[in-house]
Amino acid sequence: MTHNPLCKPWEHRLSRRQxxxxxxxxxxxxxxxxxxxxxxxAADLKKKYKQVLFIWLDGGxxxxxxxxxxPNTEFGGPFRTxxxxxxxxxxxxxxxxTAKQMQHLAVVRSLCTQDDAHSSGIERIQRGDPxxxxxxxxxxxxxxxxxxxxxxxxxxxxxxxxxxSGGFIYKDAGFLGPQYxxxxxxxxxxxxxxxxxxxxxxxDLLERxxxxxxxxxxxxxxxxxxxxxxxxxxxxxxxxxxxxxxxFDASKFSPRDVERYGTHDLGRHLLLAxxxxxxxxxxxxxxxxxxxxxxxxxxxxxxLVRKFDQPFxxxxxxxxxxxxxxxxxxxxxxxxxxxxRVNGHLGRDHWPEAWSLVMAGCGVKRGVVVxxxxxxxxxxxxxxxxxxxMFHTWFNALGINSQKTEYNNNGQPLPIAHExxxxxxxxxx
Amino acid sequence: MPNEPPKPVTVIxxxxxxxxxxxxxxxxxxxxxxxxxxxxxxxxxQPQMPVEEAADAKKKNTKPPEPVFSELPSLSGHDGWVxxxxxxxxxxxxxxxxxxxxxxxxxxxxxxxxxLWNVPAAHDGWIRQITLSADGERLATCGLDKTIRLWxxxxxxxxxxxxxxxxxxxxxxxxxxxKSLVAGDLKGIxxxxxxxxxxxxxxFDAKILYxxxxxxxxxxxxxxxxDAEGKTxxxxxxxPAGGGFVEASPHVKFFNWADGAEIQTLAVGEKTEGFVHxxxxxxxxxxxxxxxxxxxxxxxxxxxxxxxxxxxTGDKQMPNCHSVALHPSGERLAVISNAGTSGxxxxxxxxxxxxxxxxxxxxxxxxx
Numbered sequence: 001m002t003h004n005p006l007c008k009p010w011e012h013r014l015s016r017r018q019x020x021x022x023x024x025x026x027x028x029x030x031x032x033x034x035x036x037x038x039x040x041x042a043a044d045l046k047k048k049y050k051q052v053l054f055i056w057l058d059g060g061x062x063x064x065x066x067x068x069x070x071p072n073t074e075f076g077g078p079f080r081t082x083x084x085x086x087x088x089x090x091x092x093x094x095x096x097x098t099a100k101q102m103q104h105l106a107v108v109r110s111l112c113t114q115d116d117a118h119s120s121g122i123e124r125i126q127r128g129d130p131x132x133x134x135x136x137x138x139x140x141x142x143x144x145x146x147x148x149x150x151x152x153x154x155x156x157x158x159x160x161x162x163x164x165s166g167g168f169i170y171k172d173a174g175f176l177g178p179q180y181x182x183x184x185x186x187x188x189x190x191x192x193x194x195x196x197x198x199x200x201x202x203x204d205l206l207e208r209x210x211x212x213x214x215x216x217x218x219x220x221x222x223x224x225x226x227x228x229x230x231x232x233x234x235x236x237x238x239x240x241x242x243x244x245x246x247x248f249d250a251s252k253f254s255p256r257d258v259e260r261y262g263t264h265d266l267g268r269h270l271l272l273a274x275x276x277x278x279x280x281x282x283x284x285x286x287x288x289x290x291x292x293x294x295x296x297x298x299x300x301x302x303x304l305v306r307k308f309d310q311p312f313x314x315x316x317x318x319x320x321x322x323x324x325x326x327x328x329x330x331x332x333x334x335x336x337x338x339x340x341r342v343n344g345h346l347g348r349d350h351w352p353e354a355w356s357l358v359m360a361g362c363g364v365k366r367g368v369v370v371x372x373x374x375x376x377x378x379x380x381x382x383x384x385x386x387x388x389x390m391f392h393t394w395f396n397a398l399g400i401n402s403q404k405t406e407y408n409n410n411g412q413p414l415p416i417a418h419e420x421x422x423x424x425x426x427x428x429x
Numbered sequence: 430m431p432n433e434p435p436k437p438v439t440v441i442x443x444x445x446x447x448x449x450x451x452x453x454x455x456x457x458x459x460x461x462x463x464x465x466x467x468x469x470x471x472x473x474x475q476p477q478m479p480v481e482e483a484a485d486a487k488k489k490n491t492k493p494p495e496p497v498f499s500e501l502p503s504l505s506g507h508d509g510w511v512x513x514x515x516x517x518x519x520x521x522x523x524x525x526x527x528x529x530x531x532x533x534x535x536x537x538x539x540x541x542x543x544x545l546w547n548v549p550a551a552h553d554g555w556i557r558q559i560t561l562s563a564d565g566e567r568l569a570t571c572g573l574d575k576t577i578r579l580w581x582x583x584x585x586x587x588x589x590x591x592x593x594x595x596x597x598x599x600x601x602x603x604x605x606x607x608k609s610l611v612a613g614d615l616k617g618i619x620x621x622x623x624x625x626x627x628x629x630x631x632x633f634d635a636k637i638l639y640x641x642x643x644x645x646x647x648x649x650x651x652x653x654x655x656d657a658e659g660k661t662x663x664x665x666x667x668x669p670a671g672g673g674f675v676e677a678s679p680h681v682k683f684f685n686w687a688d689g690a691e692i693q694t695l696a697v698g699e700k701t702e703g704f705v706h707x708x709x710x711x712x713x714x715x716x717x718x719x720x721x722x723x724x725x726x727x728x729x730x731x732x733x734x735x736x737x738x739x740x741x742t743g744d745k746q747m748p749n750c751h752s753v754a755l756h757p758s759g760e761r762l763a764v765i766s767n768a769g770t771s772g773x774x775x776x777x778x779x780x781x782x783x784x785x786x787x788x789x790x791x792x793x794x795x796x797x
Contacts, residue, residue, distance in 0.1 A: 059673050071508070071509065072466060072508055072509065074445070074465070074785050075785060076509075077509075077510075078464075078509045078510045078512070078528030078529075078555060079509065079528065079554075079555075080508075080509065080529050080554065093554065163643055264644045265643060265644050266644050288643065288644060289643045289673070290642055290643040290644065290645050290671075290672040290673035291673060292673040292674050293673060293674070293675070294673075294674045294675070294723070294724065295674055295675035295676075295677075295703065295723030295724065296647075296675045296703075296704070296723065299647075299649070300645055300647070300672065300673070300675060302573070302597070303644070303645045303646040303647075304644060304645050307644045307645075340783070341769075341770065341783065341784075341785055341786060342446060342464070342785070342786060343767075343786060344721060344722075344727075344748055344749030344766075344767030344768075344769070344786060345675075345703060345721055345722060345723040345724065345749060346721070346751075347674075347675070347723070353778055353779070376783070378778050378783045379778055379779065
């Protein structure tokens with residue numbers, strides 16, 4: 001018997017046992033925690049599941065039109081600032097809803113990173129820009145699902161809600177292996193053909209599943225176990241998602257929430273993200289595209305930042321109100337900021353020298369601003385933080401000791417974050 | 430149509446970027462709305478000719494030096510960017526708005542202009558456009574707060590507020606007969622407002638000037654202008670091809686005012702040439718417009734309604750033109766472009782060197 005040519009085992013290496021192990025709350029080792037050389041934190045993690053909401057504003061949000069405004073200065077642009085719920089902290093006027101949630105937020109205004117190109121910058125940022133050791137590091141999503149291990153939701157550990165197409169995005173996992181990739185819901189929709197065909201009833205489905213199990217058993221007698229388990233995993237994931245079709249049913253959202261989050265893509269996707277978090281998905285990434293405002297930046301920011309502001313404030317408010325913010329780490333960022341200089345197209349170009357991000361929730365100090373830039377916003381005038389500092393900080397916020405924990409890449413110990421950086425203590429609760 | 434191409438007179442240098450420029454009705458002064466929150470002024474009545482350079486040029490039989498116009502002290506009182514300026518057609522009065530919502534009326538009868546009145550919150554935020562009625566008695570403003578307001582130019586009192594445009598209102602123009610006002614918005618809708626009744630009486634469709642790209646609203650009716658007799662309405666902006674970077678081709682739509690019929694949709698350039706930022710109607714019967722590129726260089730152009738293409742486009746060495754002003758005589762033209770640096774230039778920033786861009790003002794004579 002030959003391998004099924006339609007199935008590439010490396011795409012599905014997360015085993016049925018691992019998947020069900022997560023669903024059953026099995027031992028940490030079942031999901032690969034045994035690959036972590038210092039897993040002393042595992043027992044603590046099990047006490048309360050940690051989750052992450054990672055909002056990626058692709059192209060580069062302007063820090064000057066958001067978190068670090070410089071009104072009435074040479075590069076300050078046309079907009080006013082507004083006070084936030086924390087006295088003395090001001091945002092751009094384009095963030096009126098978020099300003100009211102500042103008591104839950106931590107803003108970093110002193111990012112200084114290394115890459116000013118999208119193609120390389122996105123990867124460097126989302127992989128934490130570690131030292132080059134000849135391996136491809138995992139994206140933060142894969143790192144988190146690896147390091148936190150499974151929970152009992154039965155849902156995919158990492159999902160990605162994004163415009164355009166979906167699918168299983170395995171490349172994000174780097175050396176951890178494709179099983180730590182993300183299942184992407186293109187345009188916030190479930191995978192194609194998820195719904196059971198109307199001609200298949202419950203009994204039919206049961207019988208088909210039993211037949212499949214028998215076929216798997218027979219297949220596994222002549223093939224390596226991983227292949228069979230990978231196939232089974234795909235079906236199990238499909239079955240679990242079929243049981244949770246309600247997650248994608250927009251009619252189940254309250255009209256008030258739909259209004260609060262907004263009916264545009266980012267609003268719909270963040271509302272779906274909230275539902276995924278509530279259902280127990282460990283890592284939810286939400287992408288928004290079109291932030292690369294080299295031209296007409298100010299009119300662009302009027303539209304983009306305000307459409308971010310509304311659902312971002314809503315989800316922070318909701319997570320705080322339900323207590324989920326204690327266990328969900330929220331991060332909103334881009335691959336870099338934008339130049340203070342306004343170019344001839346009334347745009348701002350790429351600027352990794354001095355930019356900002358915002359975070360909230362699990363393990364993060366609330367209502368703080370860390371770091372600063374000079375009066376014109378052209379450079380950082382406090383300790384500059386690279387993305388490695390943020391990775392250390394985020395891991396520690398999730399209860400993972402970033403300076404003692406290592407990956408075990410087939411015997412090669414690898415730090416989980418750049419060893420030249422450190423957690424930013426001012427950000428940690 | 431001009432007998433020959435515009436003849437360069439001089440280039441006025443500025444330290445910062447400029448939003449808009451206007452000549453005074455007597456043609457002796459040039460005003461500029463600065464993105465430094467100031468109104469800049471130049472005296473055009475007594476150009477200085479560098480004597481030594483002139484003699485040197487004569488001796489060497491080279492191009493004579495350019496005249497230098499004296500810069501007068503700038504006017505302060507605005508925040509953010511000065512977004513627009515308008516000159517009273519008869520009185521020596523200037524009106525200015527900013528992106529924080531302030532509206533100021535000035536008298537420039539004296540050497541040092543003085544504020545006549547000052548409305549700090551004329552709008553909630555960015556005032557996009559201000560325009561004067563032909564008699565100079567009323568000033569109309571519009572902005573981000575989706576409202577249109579009419580003001581008395583004499584004392585700055587609000588006369589009327591019009592709501593109902595529905596979107597961010599980008600542009601305004603009074604019809605020359607003084608009875609109507611047109612306003613254009615983000616989504617490419619132009620409404621004709623009967624301000625006596627306070628209601629919209631007609632709509633023009635310029636939806637090609639708008640698109641939704643992912644979550645970004647791109648475009649908007651950036652310019653509304655009438656010809657001298659009010660027979661043609663020009664509606665301008667860009668036909669967007671995408672958001673973020675914002676690629677867009679500059680477009681102008683011309684409408685017959687009498688029956689609302691579209692006369693022409695003019696594509697001024699490719700999708701790299703950006704937005705038409707301003708249009709002015711020359712007394713000889715053609716339009717003068719400017720656009721800035723994204724990522725192209727933009728241009729200034731002359732166009733006669735109905736012809737297939739602009740009959741003149743300016744030198745591409747003048748990139749990213751953001752404003753144009755016609756001298757009252759029709760014999761002079763001012764265009765602002767952009768100069769400086771694009772891109773990151775981070776190594777220089779680390780050394781503390783980080784210059785901003787600025788807007789050279791190009792003065793041309795228009796042979797008639």
